[in-house]
Amino acid sequence: MVGKLSKEQTKRHNRACELVDSDSELTETEREFVLDHFHESAHTGRTLDGAFFTPAELAGELHLVIPGNRIIDLCAGIGRLAWHARDLVTRHFEHLPPREIVCMEKNPEYVRVGRRILPEATWICADVLDVPGMNLGPFDCAISNPPFGRIKHSGNTPGYRGPLFEFHVIAVAQTLARRGAFIIPRESAPFRIEGGFVDQDSPAYERFHRETGITLRPNPGSPPTFSATSGATPHRPSKSSCTTATKTSWRPRPNRPPAPSSRRTSEPSGRGPLLPPRPRPYRTPGSGKTRTPCSEIA
Incomplete structure:
Protein backbone atom coordinates (compact mmCIF):
# COMPACT_ATOMS: atom_id res chain seq x y z
CA MET A 1 0.00 0.00 0.00
CA VAL A 2 1.41 3.35 -1.01
CA GLY A 3 0.40 6.33 1.12
CA LYS A 4 1.07 10.06 1.06
CA LEU A 5 2.87 9.86 -2.27
CA SER A 6 2.04 11.82 -5.40
CA LYS A 7 1.16 9.95 -8.58
CA GLU A 8 4.64 10.60 -9.95
CA GLN A 9 6.31 9.44 -6.72
CA THR A 10 4.17 6.31 -6.74
CA LYS A 11 5.10 5.61 -10.35
CA ARG A 12 8.80 5.95 -9.61
CA HIS A 13 8.53 3.91 -6.41
CA ASN A 14 6.83 1.12 -8.35
CA ARG A 15 9.58 1.25 -10.98
CA ALA A 16 12.18 1.04 -8.20
CA CYS A 17 10.41 -2.06 -6.85
CA GLU A 18 10.46 -3.61 -10.34
CA LEU A 19 14.21 -3.08 -10.53
CA VAL A 20 14.70 -4.64 -7.10
CA ASP A 21 12.60 -7.65 -8.08
CA SER A 22 14.29 -8.16 -11.45
CA ASP A 23 16.72 -11.02 -12.02
CA SER A 24 19.35 -8.93 -13.81
CA GLU A 25 22.29 -7.19 -12.19
CA LEU A 26 21.53 -3.49 -11.79
CA THR A 27 23.65 -0.81 -13.41
CA GLU A 28 25.05 2.04 -11.31
CA THR A 29 22.32 4.31 -12.72
CA GLU A 30 19.57 1.82 -11.85
CA ARG A 31 20.95 1.34 -8.35
CA GLU A 32 20.91 5.09 -7.81
CA PHE A 33 17.35 5.27 -9.17
CA VAL A 34 16.20 2.74 -6.56
CA LEU A 35 18.04 4.65 -3.84
CA ASP A 36 16.35 7.91 -4.87
CA HIS A 37 12.82 6.64 -5.45
CA PHE A 38 12.15 3.73 -3.09
CA HIS A 39 9.96 5.28 -0.37
CA GLU A 40 9.91 4.04 3.20
CA SER A 41 6.40 5.53 3.61
CA ALA A 42 5.08 3.27 0.85
CA HIS A 43 4.82 0.34 3.25
CA THR A 44 2.29 0.33 6.09
CA GLY A 45 3.84 0.69 9.53
CA ARG A 46 7.36 1.57 8.42
CA THR A 47 7.26 5.15 9.67
CA LEU A 48 5.94 3.88 13.00
CA ASP A 49 9.41 2.41 13.55
CA GLY A 50 10.98 5.85 13.11
CA ALA A 51 12.26 5.03 9.62
CA PRO A 257 37.07 17.75 33.24
CA PRO A 258 34.94 19.56 30.68
CA ALA A 259 36.57 22.56 29.09
CA PRO A 260 35.14 25.96 30.02
CA SER A 261 32.24 26.60 27.71
CA SER A 262 32.73 29.29 25.13
CA ARG A 263 29.73 30.57 23.33
CA ARG A 264 31.30 29.85 19.96
CA THR A 265 33.92 27.35 18.82
CA SER A 266 37.07 29.11 17.58
CA GLU A 267 39.99 27.95 15.50
CA PRO A 268 43.20 27.11 17.43
CA SER A 269 45.01 29.89 15.60
CA GLY A 270 42.66 32.45 17.08
CA ARG A 271 41.49 33.58 13.67
CA GLY A 272 37.91 33.72 14.91
CA PRO A 273 34.91 31.41 14.87
Whole structure:
Protein backbone atom coordinates (compact mmCIF):
# COMPACT_ATOMS: atom_id res chain seq x y z
CA MET A 1 0.00 0.00 0.00
CA VAL A 2 1.41 3.35 -1.01
CA GLY A 3 0.40 6.33 1.12
CA LYS A 4 1.07 10.06 1.06
CA LEU A 5 2.87 9.86 -2.27
CA SER A 6 2.04 11.82 -5.40
CA LYS A 7 1.16 9.95 -8.58
CA GLU A 8 4.64 10.60 -9.95
CA GLN A 9 6.31 9.44 -6.72
CA THR A 10 4.17 6.31 -6.74
CA LYS A 11 5.10 5.61 -10.35
CA ARG A 12 8.80 5.95 -9.61
CA HIS A 13 8.53 3.91 -6.41
CA ASN A 14 6.83 1.12 -8.35
CA ARG A 15 9.58 1.25 -10.98
CA ALA A 16 12.18 1.04 -8.20
CA CYS A 17 10.41 -2.06 -6.85
CA GLU A 18 10.46 -3.61 -10.34
CA LEU A 19 14.21 -3.08 -10.53
CA VAL A 20 14.70 -4.64 -7.10
CA ASP A 21 12.60 -7.65 -8.08
CA SER A 22 14.29 -8.16 -11.45
CA ASP A 23 16.72 -11.02 -12.02
CA SER A 24 19.35 -8.93 -13.81
CA GLU A 25 22.29 -7.19 -12.19
CA LEU A 26 21.53 -3.49 -11.79
CA THR A 27 23.65 -0.81 -13.41
CA GLU A 28 25.05 2.04 -11.31
CA THR A 29 22.32 4.31 -12.72
CA GLU A 30 19.57 1.82 -11.85
CA ARG A 31 20.95 1.34 -8.35
CA GLU A 32 20.91 5.09 -7.81
CA PHE A 33 17.35 5.27 -9.17
CA VAL A 34 16.20 2.74 -6.56
CA LEU A 35 18.04 4.65 -3.84
CA ASP A 36 16.35 7.91 -4.87
CA HIS A 37 12.82 6.64 -5.45
CA PHE A 38 12.15 3.73 -3.09
CA HIS A 39 9.96 5.28 -0.37
CA GLU A 40 9.91 4.04 3.20
CA SER A 41 6.40 5.53 3.61
CA ALA A 42 5.08 3.27 0.85
CA HIS A 43 4.82 0.34 3.25
CA THR A 44 2.29 0.33 6.09
CA GLY A 45 3.84 0.69 9.53
CA ARG A 46 7.36 1.57 8.42
CA THR A 47 7.26 5.15 9.67
CA LEU A 48 5.94 3.88 13.00
CA ASP A 49 9.41 2.41 13.55
CA GLY A 50 10.98 5.85 13.11
CA ALA A 51 12.26 5.03 9.62
CA PHE A 52 12.99 8.11 7.52
CA PHE A 53 15.61 7.68 4.83
CA THR A 54 18.48 10.16 4.78
CA PRO A 55 18.24 12.85 2.07
CA ALA A 56 21.03 12.59 -0.51
CA GLU A 57 22.27 16.11 0.23
CA LEU A 58 22.72 15.41 3.94
CA ALA A 59 24.40 12.05 3.28
CA GLY A 60 26.73 13.78 0.83
CA GLU A 61 27.79 16.28 3.50
CA LEU A 62 28.29 13.60 6.14
CA HIS A 63 30.56 11.47 3.95
CA LEU A 64 33.18 14.26 4.01
CA VAL A 65 34.06 13.39 7.62
CA ILE A 66 34.22 9.59 7.22
CA PRO A 67 37.83 8.33 7.51
CA GLY A 68 39.40 4.92 7.09
CA ASN A 69 38.95 1.78 5.02
CA ARG A 70 36.56 -0.33 7.11
CA ILE A 71 33.16 1.24 7.71
CA ILE A 72 30.01 0.01 9.48
CA ASP A 73 26.62 1.63 8.86
CA LEU A 74 24.27 1.06 11.79
CA CYS A 75 20.51 1.23 11.13
CA ALA A 76 21.48 1.42 7.47
CA GLY A 77 17.99 1.51 5.93
CA ILE A 78 18.48 0.78 2.23
CA GLY A 79 22.04 2.13 2.26
CA ARG A 80 22.02 5.88 1.56
CA LEU A 81 24.88 6.71 3.96
CA ALA A 82 26.85 3.63 2.88
CA TRP A 83 26.39 4.60 -0.79
CA HIS A 84 28.06 7.97 -0.19
CA ALA A 85 30.63 6.48 2.19
CA ARG A 86 32.14 4.55 -0.73
CA ASP A 87 33.67 7.89 -1.81
CA LEU A 88 34.51 6.34 -5.17
CA VAL A 89 35.87 9.42 -6.94
CA THR A 90 38.28 10.50 -4.20
CA ARG A 91 39.56 6.99 -3.61
CA HIS A 92 40.06 6.46 -7.35
CA PHE A 93 42.20 9.58 -7.75
CA GLU A 94 44.15 8.85 -4.57
CA HIS A 95 44.76 5.25 -5.75
CA LEU A 96 43.09 3.79 -2.67
CA PRO A 97 41.33 0.41 -2.62
CA PRO A 98 37.53 0.27 -2.27
CA ARG A 99 36.29 0.56 1.27
CA GLU A 100 34.99 -2.50 3.08
CA ILE A 101 31.45 -1.60 4.17
CA VAL A 102 29.18 -3.50 6.53
CA CYS A 103 25.50 -2.50 6.72
CA MET A 104 23.45 -3.44 9.76
CA GLU A 105 19.65 -3.15 9.41
CA LYS A 106 16.79 -4.73 11.34
CA ASN A 107 14.11 -4.49 8.64
CA PRO A 108 14.40 -7.49 6.25
CA GLU A 109 12.69 -5.63 3.39
CA TYR A 110 15.24 -2.81 3.62
CA VAL A 111 18.05 -5.37 3.66
CA ARG A 112 16.63 -7.00 0.52
CA VAL A 113 16.51 -3.64 -1.27
CA GLY A 114 19.91 -2.61 0.10
CA ARG A 115 21.57 -5.74 -1.25
CA ARG A 116 20.42 -4.75 -4.73
CA ILE A 117 21.71 -1.19 -4.31
CA LEU A 118 25.01 -2.09 -2.66
CA PRO A 119 25.79 -5.74 -3.44
CA GLU A 120 29.46 -5.09 -2.69
CA ALA A 121 28.62 -4.34 0.96
CA THR A 122 28.11 -7.01 3.62
CA TRP A 123 24.48 -6.80 4.76
CA ILE A 124 23.44 -8.15 8.16
CA CYS A 125 19.77 -8.28 9.17
CA ALA A 126 19.82 -7.85 12.94
CA ASP A 127 18.92 -5.58 15.84
CA VAL A 128 21.59 -2.91 16.27
CA LEU A 129 21.63 -3.58 20.02
CA ASP A 130 22.83 -7.13 19.33
CA VAL A 131 25.86 -5.94 17.36
CA PRO A 132 28.38 -5.76 20.26
CA GLY A 133 28.12 -9.53 20.74
CA MET A 134 28.70 -10.39 17.08
CA ASN A 135 32.51 -10.17 17.06
CA LEU A 136 32.58 -8.24 13.80
CA GLY A 137 36.04 -6.90 14.52
CA PRO A 138 37.22 -3.30 14.77
CA PHE A 139 36.12 -0.67 12.25
CA ASP A 140 37.80 2.58 11.30
CA CYS A 141 34.51 4.46 11.39
CA ALA A 142 30.89 3.87 12.38
CA ILE A 143 28.16 5.87 10.63
CA SER A 144 24.43 6.11 11.20
CA ASN A 145 21.24 8.09 10.78
CA PRO A 146 19.39 6.10 13.45
CA PRO A 147 15.71 6.24 14.38
CA PHE A 148 15.53 8.81 17.14
CA GLY A 149 13.45 9.49 20.20
CA ARG A 150 11.62 7.05 22.43
CA ILE A 151 11.72 4.08 20.08
CA LYS A 152 10.86 0.70 21.59
CA HIS A 153 14.08 -1.31 21.89
CA SER A 154 15.16 -4.75 23.04
CA GLY A 155 17.51 -3.66 25.82
CA ASN A 156 20.11 -1.14 26.92
CA THR A 157 23.62 -0.50 25.68
CA PRO A 158 26.89 -0.17 27.62
CA GLY A 159 26.47 2.59 30.19
CA TYR A 160 23.31 4.22 28.83
CA ARG A 161 19.94 3.47 30.40
CA GLY A 162 17.96 6.37 28.99
CA PRO A 163 14.99 6.27 26.59
CA LEU A 164 16.47 7.92 23.48
CA PHE A 165 17.34 5.44 20.74
CA GLU A 166 19.93 7.63 19.00
CA PHE A 167 22.11 7.54 22.13
CA HIS A 168 21.87 3.76 22.34
CA VAL A 169 23.19 3.58 18.76
CA ILE A 170 26.10 5.91 19.60
CA ALA A 171 26.96 3.78 22.64
CA VAL A 172 26.97 0.66 20.41
CA ALA A 173 29.19 2.40 17.86
CA GLN A 174 31.76 3.22 20.51
CA THR A 175 32.29 -0.51 21.05
CA LEU A 176 32.98 -1.06 17.34
CA ALA A 177 34.93 1.83 15.86
CA ARG A 178 37.69 4.34 16.51
CA ARG A 179 35.77 7.15 14.85
CA GLY A 180 32.20 7.93 13.94
CA ALA A 181 29.90 10.16 11.93
CA PHE A 182 26.20 10.31 12.75
CA ILE A 183 23.05 12.30 12.30
CA ILE A 184 21.18 12.90 15.55
CA PRO A 185 18.38 15.21 16.73
CA ARG A 186 19.29 18.80 17.36
CA GLU A 187 17.78 18.50 20.83
CA SER A 188 20.25 15.68 21.56
CA ALA A 189 23.31 17.77 20.64
CA PRO A 190 25.11 20.15 23.04
CA PHE A 191 25.40 22.75 20.27
CA ARG A 192 23.40 24.31 17.48
CA ILE A 193 24.26 26.04 14.23
CA GLU A 194 24.04 29.83 14.05
CA GLY A 195 26.56 30.87 11.42
CA GLY A 196 29.06 28.82 13.44
CA PHE A 197 28.59 26.20 16.16
CA VAL A 198 27.10 27.60 19.38
CA ASP A 199 26.80 25.81 22.73
CA GLN A 200 23.31 24.92 23.93
CA ASP A 201 21.87 23.12 26.96
CA SER A 202 20.48 19.65 26.31
CA PRO A 203 19.28 17.70 29.36
CA ALA A 204 19.03 14.52 27.26
CA TYR A 205 22.64 14.85 26.10
CA GLU A 206 23.86 15.73 29.60
CA ARG A 207 22.36 12.49 30.93
CA PHE A 208 23.96 10.50 28.10
CA HIS A 209 27.35 12.12 28.73
CA ARG A 210 27.07 11.54 32.48
CA GLU A 211 26.25 7.83 32.04
CA THR A 212 28.71 7.00 29.24
CA GLY A 213 31.49 9.60 29.34
CA ILE A 214 30.85 10.26 25.64
CA THR A 215 31.10 13.89 24.54
CA LEU A 216 29.53 15.23 21.36
CA ARG A 217 31.23 18.09 19.56
CA PRO A 218 30.81 19.76 16.19
CA ASN A 219 33.32 18.84 13.51
CA PRO A 220 33.09 21.41 10.73
CA GLY A 221 35.23 19.58 8.21
CA SER A 222 38.24 17.55 9.28
CA PRO A 223 37.69 13.94 10.39
CA PRO A 224 38.15 13.55 14.15
CA THR A 225 40.18 10.78 15.70
CA PHE A 226 38.71 8.55 18.38
CA SER A 227 40.29 6.04 20.69
CA ALA A 228 37.56 3.97 22.21
CA THR A 229 38.23 3.34 25.87
CA SER A 230 35.74 2.90 28.64
CA GLY A 231 34.53 6.28 29.71
CA ALA A 232 35.91 7.77 26.49
CA THR A 233 34.56 10.81 24.77
CA PRO A 234 33.51 10.36 21.12
CA HIS A 235 32.60 12.96 18.55
CA ARG A 236 29.65 12.25 16.35
CA PRO A 237 27.17 13.85 14.00
CA SER A 238 23.84 15.08 14.94
CA LYS A 239 20.61 15.33 13.04
CA SER A 240 17.61 17.17 14.29
CA SER A 241 14.69 15.12 15.38
CA CYS A 242 11.45 16.98 15.28
CA THR A 243 12.98 20.33 14.69
CA THR A 244 16.37 20.93 13.14
CA ALA A 245 19.01 18.31 12.45
CA THR A 246 22.73 18.54 12.61
CA LYS A 247 25.58 16.42 11.25
CA THR A 248 28.30 15.27 13.64
CA SER A 249 31.38 13.12 13.73
CA TRP A 250 33.00 11.81 16.86
CA ARG A 251 35.99 10.51 18.67
CA PRO A 252 36.35 9.30 22.26
CA ARG A 253 39.11 10.55 24.49
CA PRO A 254 40.10 9.71 28.09
CA ASN A 255 37.82 11.26 30.72
CA ARG A 256 38.80 14.72 31.73
CA PRO A 257 37.07 17.75 33.24
CA PRO A 258 34.94 19.56 30.68
CA ALA A 259 36.57 22.56 29.09
CA PRO A 260 35.14 25.96 30.02
CA SER A 261 32.24 26.60 27.71
CA SER A 262 32.73 29.29 25.13
CA ARG A 263 29.73 30.57 23.33
CA ARG A 264 31.30 29.85 19.96
CA THR A 265 33.92 27.35 18.82
CA SER A 266 37.07 29.11 17.58
CA GLU A 267 39.99 27.95 15.50
CA PRO A 268 43.20 27.11 17.43
CA SER A 269 45.01 29.89 15.60
CA GLY A 270 42.66 32.45 17.08
CA ARG A 271 41.49 33.58 13.67
CA GLY A 272 37.91 33.72 14.91
CA PRO A 273 34.91 31.41 14.87
CA LEU A 274 34.76 28.39 12.62
CA LEU A 275 32.32 29.10 9.85
CA PRO A 276 31.35 25.87 8.10
CA PRO A 277 29.07 26.05 5.07
CA ARG A 278 25.66 27.03 6.38
CA PRO A 279 23.64 23.80 6.56
CA ARG A 280 20.25 23.77 4.90
CA PRO A 281 17.61 22.29 7.22
CA TYR A 282 15.22 19.72 5.78
CA ARG A 283 11.82 18.60 6.89
CA THR A 284 11.29 15.05 8.13
CA PRO A 285 8.58 13.51 5.92
CA GLY A 286 5.20 13.22 7.61
CA SER A 287 6.36 14.65 10.94
CA GLY A 288 6.34 18.39 10.40
CA LYS A 289 9.84 18.47 11.91
CA THR A 290 13.06 19.85 10.58
CA ARG A 291 16.65 18.59 10.65
CA THR A 292 20.08 20.09 10.00
CA PRO A 293 23.65 18.75 9.69
CA CYS A 294 26.03 18.55 12.66
CA SER A 295 29.57 17.36 13.59
CA GLU A 296 31.91 15.78 16.19
CA ILE A 297 32.03 13.66 19.32
CA ALA A 298 35.02 13.99 21.58
